[in-house]
Amino acid sequence: QVQLVESGGGLVQPGGSLRLSCAPSGSIFSINVMGWYRQGPGKQRELVAAIGRGGRTNYPDAAKGRFAISRDNAKNTVYLQMNSLRPEDTAVYYCNAVPPIEHWWGQGTQVTVSS
Numbered sequence: 001q002v003q004l005v006e007s008g009g010g011l012v013q014p015g016g017s018l019r020l021s022c023a024p025s026g027s028i029f030s031i032n033v034m035g036w037y038r039q040g041p042g043k044q045r046e047l048v049a050a051i052g053r054g055g056r057t058n059y060p061d062a063a064k065g066r067f068a069i070s071r072d073n074a075k076n077t078v079y080l081q082m083n084s085l086r087p088e089d090t091a092v093y094y095c096n097a098v099p100p101i102e103h104w105w106g107q108g109t110q111v112t113v114s115s
Helices: none
Strands: 004-007 010-012 018-024 033-039 046-052 067-072 077-082 091-097 109-113
Touching (some): 004 091, 018 033, 018 109, 033 067, 033 077, 046 077, 077 091
Parallel strands (some): 010 109
Antiparallel strands (some): 091 109
16 A cells, blocks of 8 residues: 655745655556646645656646656655746645645645745
8 A cells, every 4th residue: 555745845935936745655667648636725736847757747727837756666766846837826835746646635735835
C-alpha cells in the first residue's frame, strides 16, 4: 500500500519560489507517469505537472515556464519547483499517479501566495 506524503508548502510573496517534495512510502518506480495536482479554494482539482519514468515532462499553459517537475527514481521522490508564484497559485498541492489512483491521495501541502 503506497502512501504519498507531500511537503514544502508555505506562505510566499508573489514572485517567490517554493520547492515541493513527494515521498511515497512504497515504490513508485513502476508508475509510468507521476504528477502534481492542486486544488484551489472553490475549484476542482487540476493537474499542473506530469513526468514520465524516463523524464519526459508535460505542463498545462498556466504552469509552463514557471513550474518544473522532476523525479528521482533512486530516491523514490518527485519534486515540483515553482517559480514566479502568483496569488492564483494558492492551493493545496498533491502528488499522485497520472491518471490518479484514488486511494493514493495524501493530505497535500498548502501553498499560499500573498503579500
